[in-house]
Amino acid sequence: MTDIIVAEGGRTVGAPPSVHRRNWAWLGLVPFLGFLFLFLVVPAISVFSGALKDNDGQFSFVSMRAAFTGQNLDAFWFSVRFSAGSALVGVVIGTLLAYAAATATRPRWLRNLVTAFSGVAANMGGLPLAFAFLTLLGKQGVLTKVLKEAGWDLYAGDFGLGEVPGLIVVYSYFNIPLMVLITLPAIDGLKQSWREACANLGGTTWTYWRRVGLPVLAPSLLGGFLLLFANSFSAYATARILTQNSLIVPLRIAFYLGGDINAGEDAIGFALAAWMIVVMVVCMSIYWVARRRAERWRS
């Protein structure tokens, strides 16, 4: 907290420090901070307080451990797999698409179309998306039928929209556009002069990307990966419509919260949520650091 204030304060504060006035000004933040405390901090802490109790209400790690063993561990592993897969697809295709849009010259509206559509699609998770994919790739989906008639029966194996490959395809619908929004500014930041400098020194296109382009983009790519991972890992609505698969952590949490389960088992739901918050905090913290590094090259 103090770090951030110092970093920002170095530039912006011009007024001579007046202890009296400063103390008074902080009071203006009380309504906002109070609101956040009540409706964000208290629930977040409650998750941990609910997770760190045993049946008798005593402090214990039993639930936290139970949430990380057996079927629950399988669920985490499953969720990590499809989230990482979908983030990877999002990073690669999203970056390529952003590059294609940034360098396209021919139809002038193309770039605007890509950014505008990305803004929409990145926020299009949730129910309609899930239903749209059911009509495309569900058991009765149009593409499923077309592929079957072409000789490829999707559902002959263990394909399903609730399995890893299916989830990767569906989540790519909002992950790719999100990645476009993240990397487009970074790609715009690649200066033509760097490319020329590289060529002047005898480098090929390959050298340019390996020695200049990708290293400069690396923080954005890493940050993007983490953001997409977090995005997929915590998505509930889309998964809920697509599948009953209880290996998806958010669905599992909801199952423990709302289900008719034995007393004390709801603590496992809280513990799963607590682990999820831990995963999110780790991802977002690294994302934050990566973003700061990525901004270094922008001017």
Added chain:
Amino acid sequence: MSDHSIHVAMPELEGPPTAPTAMAPRPVGKPRVRFARLVPNTVMIVCGVFFVLPLLTLARFSLQNVPTILLGSSTLFKKWSLVGLTKAFSDPDFWPALRLSLQLAAGTVVLTLGLLLPTAIWVHMRLPRARAFIEFLTVLPYMIPAIALVAGIFVIKPHARWFLNSDLSLIPFYVVLALPFTYRSIDAGLRAIDLKTLVDASRGLGAGWLTTLRTVVMPNMRTSIISASFLTAAVVIGEFTIADTLLKETLPRFQATFVGREPQAGYGLNLLALLLTIGLFVTLSVLTKKRDYKRNSFTRQLEKATKMTSDTTP
């Protein structure tokens, strides 16, 4: 300079040796553009298909009453109608769900603006040092996703039934969910207008605080207030996680259950919801583009002005 053109000429050795202009420093990469565009263009086309197909099949399912099994060249153009889109409106559960969602959206917008506008203005005017801290707080909801937030609500539930039993108790949590978007939008609006100068000028001319807010700050903030409201409305109208786990019968809950009863009309309703969201975001992007334009011209004028003063005051 001449040194450089020699190096540039190096890759040209592969080209036709008869080109005498090879020594001129041409923009690098230009000669091979045709080939270089192959990968980006392919990516663009594949993505275009991927992003449009699900929407088309959703539209087909909503508008054409032919099961996929029977779909073929002979049935492709049969039984299209708009019935699938309107049927939901005659369901008795639809209107209460829509009403609740609109109430939640309105409440969330009001609470968001009431909370964020004064805070953001205060931070810009009096506490610029706290800006990074506030910004950090507003992205906290990214770390506590909706499903984890709802787990927290379940822990508190036994102690706060009087509050959580009300459907409208979702409002503050929706404010929290939308916070990363809304605060950024308002903050960007404030950054664009050089608030301090405007307020100082207004106060210097004798206006009180309220007059300043009403006649100087608010009109300049109009676009960012509207876009913050749109974003909030879009988030609330599409929110499913919290409503579903707390069993509040909002529009998305209805969208999910109605499909089970009336598949075609259910998909039609989801198509409408999708179009509504797209409409909101397109309006939003048009609005922000205007603001960026305004902001740029403002900055340009400011730069011109400062240049002029610095020219005359050496």
